[in-house]
Amino acid sequence: MTTHPPPAPAAALMQQLADFAGFSDEEGALTRLYLSPAHREAVAWLRDRMTEAGMSVRLDPAATLIGRYEGTRPGLPAVLIGSHIDTVRNAGRYDGNFGVLAGVQAVAELNRRGERLPFAIEVLAFGDEEGVRFPVTLTGSRAIAGTVTPGAFDVADRDGVRHGDALRAFGGDPDRVGEAAKRPEDVLAYLELHIEQGPVLESEGLPVGVVTAINGARRFRITVGGMAGHAGTVPMEMRRDALTAAAEMILAIERRALAEPDLVATVGTIEALPGAVNVIPGRARFTIDLRAPQDSQRDKAAEDIRAALDGIAAYRRVTLAVEPIHAAPAAQCDPTLMDAFAAAIERAGIRPFRLPSGAGHDAMALATLCPVAMLFVRCKGGVSHNPAESITVDDAAVALDVLLDMLRTLKP
Numbered sequence: 001m002t003t004h005p006p007p008a009p010a011a012a013l014m015q016q017l018a019d020f021a022g023f024s025d026e027e028g029a030l031t032r033l034y035l036s037p038a039h040r041e042a043v044a045w046l047r048d049r050m051t052e053a054g055m056s057v058r059l060d061p062a063a064t065l066i067g068r069y070e071g072t073r074p075g076l077p078a079v080l081i082g083s084h085i086d087t088v089r090n091a092g093r094y095d096g097n098f099g100v101l102a103g104v105q106a107v108a109e110l111n112r113r114g115e116r117l118p119f120a121i122e123v124l125a126f127g128d129e130e131g132v133r134f135p136v137t138l139t140g141s142r143a144i145a146g147t148v149t150p151g152a153f154d155v156a157d158r159d160g161v162r163h164g165d166a167l168r169a170f171g172g173d174p175d176r177v178g179e180a181a182k183r184p185e186d187v188l189a190y191l192e193l194h195i196e197q198g199p200v201l202e203s204e205g206l207p208v209g210v211v212t213a214i215n216g217a218r219r220f221r222i223t224v225g226g227m228a229g230h231a232g233t234v235p236m237e238m239r240r241d242a243l244t245a246a247a248e249m250i251l252a253i254e255r256r257a258l259a260e261p262d263l264v265a266t267v268g269t270i271e272a273l274p275g276a277v278n279v280i281p282g283r284a285r286f287t288i289d290l291r292a293p294q295d296s297q298r299d300k301a302a303e304d305i306r307a308a309l310d311g312i313a314a315y316r317r318v319t320l321a322v323e324p325i326h327a328a329p330a331a332q333c334d335p336t337l338m339d340a341f342a343a344a345i346e347r348a349g350i351r352p353f354r355l356p357s358g359a360g361h362d363a364m365a366l367a368t369l370c371p372v373a374m375l376f377v378r379c380k381g382g383v384s385h386n387p388a389e390s391i392t393v394d395d396a397a398v399a400l401d402v403l404l405d406m407l408r409t410l411k412p
Contacts, residue, residue, distance in 0.1 A: 010397035013105045016049065020085075020101065021093035029090040029387065033133040035063060035166040042085055046100070046125055053104050054111030055123065061176040062143035063167060065125040069107045072116045077412065080182075080190040080370070081106070081403075082124030084140070084362055088132055092389020098377065099193040100125045102396070106403050119188055119412045126362050134163045141365035146181030153177075182369060188412055189337055190366040192374045193399055195391060197359050199382030207395040208402060209353045210341045211374035213293035214364050215264075216330030218302055220288045222309070224249070225319035228274060228282030243272045243281035245316040252308040253288060256301055262356055263292045263301055287325075293356035295330050331364040337373030344405040348398060359384075375402060 023042040024030045032038040043065050050057045050067030057067045065085075068078070083099025103123040110117070124144065131137030135155050142148045153164035153174040164174035196202075201209050226242030250267045257265035270286040288305070292298035306322060313320035342352035355376065363372045377399045380390035 009105055009109050009400055010393050013101055013396050013400065014393050016101050016105070017093050017097060020045065020097055026089070030087055030093060031089045031091065032085065032087045034086045034128040034130075034139070035133065035170045039063075039086060039127060040170060043125070046085070046104070049101075049104050050107075050123065053108035055104075055107060059171055060140075060143065060180040061167075061173040062140050062148070062180050063127045063170050063172040064140040064144065064180065067104065067107070067123045069111065069121045069123075070116070071120045072118055076118070076120045077186050077188050078120040078122045079188050079407065079410065080122050080124055080144075080366070081192070082122075082126060082141075082190070082362060083192050083194060084126040084129030086127050086130050086132070088130050088385045090387060092384060092386055094195045094379065094389050094391055095197065095384050096126075096129060096194070098195055098391070098396075102193045102399060102403065103191075106400060106407065109400070109404060110407075115408075117407060117410075119410075121407070129360075129362050133157050136163065137360075138362060138365045139163075141362035143177050143180040144182055145365045145369040146178070147365065147368055148177055184369060187370040189334070189410075190363060190370055190372045191337070191403070191406075192361060192363045192372070193403060194357075194361060194374060194376060195379040195384060195389065196355075196376040196382065197379065197384035200355050201353070201376060201378040202380070202382060204353055206351060206353050207378050207398040208345060208350065209355050209376045209378075210338050210345070211333055211357050211376055212338065212354050213333055214331040214357045214359075214361055214367075214374075215262075215291040215293050216295045216298050217289060217291045217326065217328045217360070218298060218324065219290070219326035220302075221323040221325050222246070222249070222286050222288060223319075223321040223323070224284040224286075224313070225321075226282050226284075226316075227280070229280040231278040231280055234280060239280055240317050241280050242284040242318055245312060245318045246270065246272075246284035246286055248312050248316070249309050250286065252312060253305055256305055256308065257290075260292075260297070260301065263290075263297060264358055265290050265301070265305070291358055293330055293332075298330070328360070328364070331367040331372065333363075333373050334371030337371055340406050340410060341373055341375055341402065344402045344409070347405060348401055350398065375399060 055067035081103035084096035126140030128139035
């Protein structure tokens, strides 16, 4: 069993995370939007931390801050370690930020000991994982992978600021984003440390876990059409109530998701029209978010749900319209890298545990470029996207120990 890193690196990491949370666009809350003044301040601060850790630092055309720590000789292919430094509104301090600063801290520890590995390490601080400011997402990681969506820089935020103009003002260049793309031969792997954002590790009593896949997602907008009528005069057996039909549909969706491990389905919005207390709803709208670590699993569930909804609509004499509004494929983590993380966890004296990620991450974009792996860190109550986000210094120490052990034993 290996020992955990000395308390100093983990304590330093936690203090840096606290300091980093001070860069916010909103007084009294952590809100750091892509290409905002707070993002600019965060990049400047992080540039100094990367330099202190022994890295050469640059900002790429998509505003990703990249710190490079050379291997045993200059110019070797790199292992990428990264995550995002943008946040949702009124965020917690660990989502995304932990993965970036943990990468910097790991390199600082290697540098302190004078260690060079048979590959370079690049720590990447992406800026657009959350997709809060502009109606796009993963701009930074897609740029590294060479898969930026055409027209991504023509969209505007709610204040009318064009994405490309904001990027240029920040110091990036939308016309040169293609130059940010890495060549596959220059990249060995992408590793991302991230808080779990769920309760599984806590329920297992484990500080860390190995991610198997990032769930693919499909989303639908459902419209149920019935017949509006007077709440007091239409007998129950003669009603075509769109809302009660929708309610039965929602329960059917829940039953299908409960029937299969790792499948999750969420109805996150619902609306009844005309929306009056004394009127039978003549129309109802709701959304479905369906996720699974295997696309075939998710797609089969979508077919089953559609069949169930059709049956309910026929039985209740209502119309049904199903509109697909989003689809993203699952990203599988690399088996060799998963095993390497698991072996490092076991050497730390901890039971290796594997679990899928229900949330999206920058690793999804990087999976088109190179093998990817993720290490989840336990978070209190599974709470995320919330100021109550919380991890312990002990768990941060375990994560650093596992990352350093894996890097030292990784074969290029």
